[in-house]
Amino acid sequence: MANATAQHEDDLDPIKVTILRHLWEASQESDGKAWSLAKLSKRTCVPMSTLRRTLSEFEDAGIVEVTNHEDGRIFAALNDTGIEIFPTLFSTQ
Numbered sequence: 001m002a003n004a005t006a007q008h009e010d011d012l013d014p015i016k017v018t019i020l021r022h023l024w025e026a027s028q029e030s031d032g033k034a035w036s037l038a039k040l041s042k043r044t045c046v047p048m049s050t051l052r053r054t055l056s057e058f059e060d061a062g063i064v065e066v067t068n069h070e071d072g073r074i075f076a077a078l079n080d081t082g083i084e085i086f087p088t089l090f091s092t093q
Helices: 002-011 014-029 037-044 048-061 080-090
Strands: 064-068 074-078
Touching: 014 037, 014 048, 014 074, 014 080, 037 048, 037 074, 048 064, 074 080
Parallel strands: none
Antiparallel strands: 064 074
16 A cells, blocks of 8 residues: 555655645644745745746645735645645545
């Protein structure tokens, strides 16, 4: 089974996997608080343009919530659906 999980992860875009893993980390360590895109970009080493494009895809898929604050900062977090399916995608508990 572990081999099947490794194969599944190998088939995924590594940038998407990295972003999802960091969003999962944020949901676990910060009581579900969203991380700013600046923090997420820095932690993932993913350029902001790629991060925003990927988050848009995740938002369209219904697994991420992106919010714009009045001060111009943008935050992202896994929504309830994303939190629910993440462990099944990556064998995490």
